[in-house]
Structure formats: C-alpha cells, structure tokens
Amino acid sequence: MKLAIIGAGTVGTSVAEMAVTYGHTVTALTDSTSASIDSDGLDVEATLSQKRDTNEIGTDSVEDALASEYDVLVEATPTTLDTAQPAYDHIRAAFERDRDVVLANKGPVAQRYADVRALERESEGELRFEATVGGAMPVLSTIEDYGPEHVTALRGVLNGTANFILSRMAAEGLDYEHVLVEAQDLGVAEADPSFDVEGTDTALKCVIAANVLAQGEREYTLDDASVDGIVGTSGSALSLANADGRTVRLVGEIVDDEIRVGPRIIPQQSPLVVSGTENIVQLATENAGLLSVSGHGAGGSATAISIMADIRRLE
Amino acid sequence: MKLAIIGAGTVGTSVAEMAVTYGHTVTALTDSTSASIDSDGLDVEATLSQKRDTNEIGTDSVEDALASEYDVLVEATPTTLDTAQPAYDHIRAAFERDRDVVLANKGPVAQRYADVRALERESEGELRFEATVGGAMPVLSTIEDYGPEHVTALRGVLNGTANFILSRMAAEGLDYEHVLVEAQDLGVAEADPSFDVEGTDTALKCVIAANVLAQGEREYTLDDASVDGIVGTSGSALSLANADGRTVRLVGEIVDDEIRVGPRIIPQQSPLVVSGTENIVQLATENAGLLSVSGHGAGGSATAISIMADIRRLE
Numbered sequence: 001m002k003l004a005i006i007g008a009g010t011v012g013t014s015v016a017e018m019a020v021t022y023g024h025t026v027t028a029l030t031d032s033t034s035a036s037i038d039s040d041g042l043d044v045e046a047t048l049s050q051k052r053d054t055n056e057i058g059t060d061s062v063e064d065a066l067a068s069e070y071d072v073l074v075e076a077t078p079t080t081l082d083t084a085q086p087a088y089d090h091i092r093a094a095f096e097r098d099r100d101v102v103l104a105n106k107g108p109v110a111q112r113y114a115d116v117r118a119l120e121r122e123s124e125g126e127l128r129f130e131a132t133v134g135g136a137m138p139v140l141s142t143i144e145d146y147g148p149e150h151v152t153a154l155r156g157v158l159n160g161t162a163n164f165i166l167s168r169m170a171a172e173g174l175d176y177e178h179v180l181v182e183a184q185d186l187g188v189a190e191a192d193p194s195f196d197v198e199g200t201d202t203a204l205k206c207v208i209a210a211n212v213l214a215q216g217e218r219e220y221t222l223d224d225a226s227v228d229g230i231v232g233t234s235g236s237a238l239s240l241a242n243a244d245g246r247t248v249r250l251v252g253e254i255v256d257d258e259i260r261v262g263p264r265i266i267p268q269q270s271p272l273v274v275s276g277t278e279n280i281v282q283l284a285t286e287n288a289g290l291l292s293v294s295g296h297g298a299g300g301s302a303t304a305i306s307i308m309a310d311i312r313r314l315e
Numbered sequence: 316m317k318l319a320i321i322g323a324g325t326v327g328t329s330v331a332e333m334a335v336t337y338g339h340t341v342t343a344l345t346d347s348t349s350a351s352i353d354s355d356g357l358d359v360e361a362t363l364s365q366k367r368d369t370n371e372i373g374t375d376s377v378e379d380a381l382a383s384e385y386d387v388l389v390e391a392t393p394t395t396l397d398t399a400q401p402a403y404d405h406i407r408a409a410f411e412r413d414r415d416v417v418l419a420n421k422g423p424v425a426q427r428y429a430d431v432r433a434l435e436r437e438s439e440g441e442l443r444f445e446a447t448v449g450g451a452m453p454v455l456s457t458i459e460d461y462g463p464e465h466v467t468a469l470r471g472v473l474n475g476t477a478n479f480i481l482s483r484m485a486a487e488g489l490d491y492e493h494v495l496v497e498a499q500d501l502g503v504a505e506a507d508p509s510f511d512v513e514g515t516d517t518a519l520k521c522v523i524a525a526n527v528l529a530q531g532e533r534e535y536t537l538d539d540a541s542v543d544g545i546v547g548t549s550g551s552a553l554s555l556a557n558a559d560g561r562t563v564r565l566v567g568e569i570v571d572d573e574i575r576v577g578p579r580i581i582p583q584q585s586p587l588v589v590s591g592t593e594n595i596v597q598l599a600t601e602n603a604g605l606l607s608v609s610g611h612g613a614g615g616s617a618t619a620i621s622i623m624a625d626i627r628r629l630e
Contacts (some may be wrong), residue, residue: 018602022462136603138457145456145624147337192356271586271609287333288451288617291610294586302603309460 001311002039004028004065006090006261007076008048008057011104011131014300015074015307016044022308028065031057032077035065061155066093072311076104079204081222084108093305095123102310103129104303110204113211114219128310133205134158135302137293138213139281141309146285151286155253160277160298161189161196162230162250166238166263167275170247188277198229199261202252206259210289213254220259228262241265247273316626317354319343319380321405322391323363323372323559326419326446329615330389330622336519337623343380346372347392350380358376387626391419394519399423408433410438410471417625418444419618425519428526429534443625448520449473450617452608454596455527456624461600463528468599470568474512475592475613476504477565479551481578482590485562490550503592504606513544514576517567521574528569535574543577556580562588 025041036058084107183189279297296302342355345583353372399422496503611617
C-alpha cells in the first residue's frame with residue numbers, strides 16, 4: 001500500500017522506517033510545516049536525515065501531501081484535545097478522497113468520535129485506530145472480532161510512565177518525586193509529565209475504547225471520565241499496601257458504561273500488576289470470562305506495529 | 316451468515332446456541348450419524364432437545380448436510396490424528412462448493428496443513444481456525460495481523476487440564492494421582508486424560524501455530540514436536556521448586572523453528588504461571604517485544620466465541 005504519513009515525530013518516524021519491511025511504500029511524510037512527497041516512494045532514510053540536518057522534512061507543503069497519491073493516510077501528529085485539530089482536518093481530507101485512514105492520534109476518536117464516524121460513513125474509505133489504545137496490544141481488534149456487544153467491561157493498566165513510577169516506588173521504597181526524576185532521566189517520563197501522571201493518557205484510551213463498545217448508542221469524551229492520577233502518591237501508601245501483599249497501580253476501567261481512572265490497591269499476584277512500562281488490558285466477555293492482552297503500550301515501534309496491523313486489515 | 320455445523324458435541328452445541336445471539340442462522344447441525352437441516356434456520360433448542368431425547372440429531376444424513384445450502388461450514392467433530400478424517404473430507408466438500416470453513420477441529424491443520432491449504436487455494440472459500448489454538452484467546456488472529464514473518468517465537472501454557480493439575484499440586488502439596496482424580500470429578504480432566512496430561516493437546520496447538528508461522532516454507536506435524544507430559548510429576552518436584560520461589564508448568568514453545576512441549580520450572584511471578592484452567596500465549600515480536608494473550612483456552616463457550624470471531628472476519 002502507498003502510505004501518506006502525517007507527522008514525523010517518534011511514531012511517524014517509526015512507521016516510515018517499518019513500512020518498507022512490511023512491503024509498503026511511503027509516498028508522503030510530513031512534519032508540522034512541510035512535506036516530502038514521491039508517488040513512487042520516498043527514500044525514507046534520506047528524508048529522515050534531511051529532517052535531522054535541516055529541521056525540515058521537505059520542500060512541499062502539508063496540503064500538497066494531503067492532495068498527493070496514496071492509499072492510506074496515517075495520522076501521527078501529536079494528540080490534541082478539544083477540536084482534535086489539525087488531525088480532524090487531515091482525516092476529513094482523506095475521507096473526502098475516499099482514502100483509508102489509520103490513526104495513532106487519539107484526539108479525533110476520543111473527542112469527536114461521532115463526527116469522525118460520520119465522515120467515514122460518507123466515504124468509501126475506512127477508519128482504523130488500533131494504535132490509539134494500548135500500543136502494540138491487540139485491544140480494539142479483539143473487541144471488534146469478538147463483538148463489542150459481547151464485551152461487558154474493560155479494565156487495564158494503560159500508561160507505562162505511571163506504571164513505571166509506581167513499580168519503582170514499590171520495588172525500592174522510594175518517594176514519588178525521586179522516581180519521577182529517575183523516569184525523566186531514563187526518557188520514560190516527559191519533561192512535562194502531566195499527561196501521563198495525571199491520568200489523562202489512560203483516560204483518553206478508555207474513552208476511545210468506550211466509544212467503540214458503545215457502537216454509536218452513546219458518545220464519550222474526556223469529560224465523561226472520572227480521572228485521578230498518581231501525582232504525590234506517597235511511599236507509605238505503597239508500603240502499607242505491601243504489608244498486606246498488595247500494591248498500587250493506575251488502573252483505567254469501563255464498567256457499567258462509566259469510565260473511571262485512578263490509583264487502585266490491588267493484590268500483588270493480580271495480572272494487572274505488570275512491571276515497568278508494560279501495559280495490560282482485560283476484557284470481560286459475555287460468554288468466555290476474562291480475555292487479557294499485555295505488552296508494550298507505548299513507544300515508536302510498539303505503536304507502529306499496530307499501525308501495520310491496521311493496514312494489513314485494510315488490504 | 317448461514318452455518319452448517321458438523322459435530323454436536325460440546326463445541327458444536329455451544330456454537331449452535333451462540334450463533335443466533337451473533338445474528339447467524341444455523342441451517343444444518345450434524346452428529347456422527349445424522350443431521351438436521353433447514354435452509355431457513357433450525358430451531359436450535361428443539362434440535363438439541365431431540366438429540367438429548369433420542370440420541371439422534373435428525374433424520375437427514377451428514378452427506379445431506381454437506382450438500383445443503385450454507386455460507387460457512389463449522390467443523391467441530393472430535394479431533395483425529397493421522398489422516399484427520401472425517402474432518403478432512405468435510406473441509407474438502409465445503410471448498411469444492413466454494414464455501415468458507417471455520418475449524419474447531421485441530422486434526423486437519425496439525426496433521427495435513429499443506430493439503431488443507433492446497434484445497435483452499437483451489438477454492439473461492441476461505442479457511443479460518445482461531446479456535447484450534449488457545450480457545451477464546453486471539454492467538455492466530457494476532458499472528459495474522461502483526462504478520463507471521465514478524466513473530467519470532469511463541470511460548471505458552473495451552474492446556475487447562477494439565478495446568479489445573481499442576482496448580483493444585485503446587486497449592487495444596489498433593490500428589491499427581493490425587494489431583495488427577497479431583498480433576499476428573501470436576502470434569503476438568505477426561506476419564507482418559509492422556510491427550511491432555513501427556514502433552515499431546517499442547518503439542519497439536521503448537522504444531523498448528525508453527526504451520527501458520529512458517530507460511531508454507533515448512534510443514535509441521537505432531538511427529539515434529541518433542542513432547543513430554545506431566546504424568547507422574549511428583550509433589551516433591553513442586554515443593555523443591557517452591558522453596559526457590561518457582562513452580563512447574565506444562566509449557567509449549569516454538570523457538571528457532573523447533574517445537575518443544577514439557578514441564579518447565581519457572582519463577583512464580585512469571586506471566587506463564589496462570590491459575591487453574593487458564594491459558595496464556597506469549598508471542599515474541601521482531602519490533603515490539605513480547606505480546607501476551609491469556610484467557611479461557613477450552614470449553615464450549617470459549618471455543619465458540621473464537622468461531623464467532625472467525626465468522627465475523629469472513630463477513
């Protein structure tokens with residue numbers, strides 16, 4: 001397939017690099033202000049080198065890229081909330097040309113799900129967004145295959161930064177501030193970590209999953225989620241839990257049609273107690289108990305392989 | 316979709332009962348000697364009642380069912396090895412009529428994989444067999460979506476009977492014979508448990524997965540697997556392991572293109588240490604580390620929901 005990749009950050013770059021090994025051609029790659037376009041296929045390495053050297057990906061415009069020849073638009077610009085722009089406009093441009101759209105960007109399907117599905121209905125193109133929930137883990141495809149109507153609840157650890165921090169606090173008896181700095185030094189937490197540690201990232205993923213489960217009966221946005229983060233969790237909270245054979249993890253859940261995110265005290269042997277930056281999602285199914293998927297929930301490669309899986313499903 | 320369900324044991328019965336809630340029509344249902352056929356859709360409850368009362372499912376023949384009007388043939392007769400009959404003939408009959416085939420029966424894709432794929436290539440029909448590996452867990456679909464060529468190894472606990480026995484031995488310090496009887500009383504182990512406790516069931520599932528991963532480059536059968544079971548595992552082996560914070564589980568793995576099944580001593584915190592009859596499969600991916608799926612690996616409902624998922628993928 002010919003891929004137009006919108007966004008050249010960690011995810012866009014990983015998708016561009018992985019695309020060739022999956023048999024695809026990258027015909028356009030954009031950053032926030034420019035684009036590189038070649039309908040016969042870009043030299044991805046050369047294009048990324050140019051970006052590193054000149055801070056511009058090419059001499060074309062993002063508009064040119066949206067108008068170029070491609071099969072699938074991969075939206076990998078940074079997640080924005082509210083109106084989910086400019087991602088929403090990118091999606092609309094693709095659907096107006098009956099192209100398929102694969103999202104890594106959570107904004108459109110968290111904050112404007114009904115609008116995006118309406119654009120899709122008007123189009124020959126199809127929307128997929130596995131990478132927006134759980135990185136490499138096949139969460140949305142499992143829900144899709146088993147039938148959203150047959151999945152009765154979802155629960156998971158969906159943010160690697162928060163999980164890493166809590167794991168380290170528990171393992172070493174350290175306090176939050178200390179481990180946050182360690183996480184930032186390792187590149188596991190951002191300079192501004194609020195999106196992760198305040199629970200927003202987990203909440204967005206639950207909102208997206210809830211929109212899928214609702215199948216159009218109800219539309220969720222971030223405002224519908226009850227969200228508590230892990231900021232300032234004390235080392236003593238973890239020590240107390242540990243004394244009972246339990247620990248604390250940032251858990252997101254969709255239960256009885258409500259979305260809740262917050263630190264939970266859970267038994268140490270619970271499958272939800274994953275280590276480091278691992279993620280896990282448990283789906284309660286109507287007929288077959290709990291199904292769980294776990295793996296790398298974030299990172300360029302983890303996100304990119306779910307985008308490759310979505311593209312394969314479109315073929 | 317119209318389903319012709321071949322086999323009215325635990326799995327066939329579960330599929331027939333579940334089909335209607337998934338929006339499908341059961342147009343034929345067979346046991347080993349007879350069939351009930353209605354191209355407008357059987358009354359599944361009445362048909363199953365008749366089977367319970369008379370030990371015959373209907374007054375038509377299995378041949379009639381294979382020749383009847385349907386979209387998808389669901390092969391749910393008991394797994395047989397060697398020539399995988401009569402399942403193989405059922406598959407051939409469906410493909411000769413360009414119908415789709417969904418398997419719960421492991422025999423054809425474990426013992427005659429190349430033959431079955433050849434039949435499929437000659438047909439407009441498509442083959443799917445998620446339910447043959449890991450029950451409710453989305454193992455084969457995950458391999459398919461992420462690309463078999465990008466999955467470098469597989470490891471798992473794939474037999475609930477063996478896992479239940481080892482879990483109970485570890486938890487209670489009981490010996491093998493004692494726990495086997497308990498498992499049989501609970502219906503977790505068969506009267507003749509050899510298929511499960513000798514590792515054959517796990518091996519067949521690994522053989523099927525290995526065939527999928529090989530993508531036609533190599534064909535595996537049960538003879539290619541190195542298989543050790545759990546028969547006669549001693550309580551003291553488990554106690555010794557426990558003293559080191561470890562335990563014993565029956566693990567199947569595909570590593571470096573070889574299939575090995577046997578009891579393994581593993582750390583108690585390993586994700587492979589699942590409880591009771593749970594199963595887990597870990598996939599090593601080229602680009603995104605370990606992906607794991609876990610859930611109910613056996614039972615009528617667990618198997619049936621994977622069949623429903625396969626049918627959804629065919630639509």
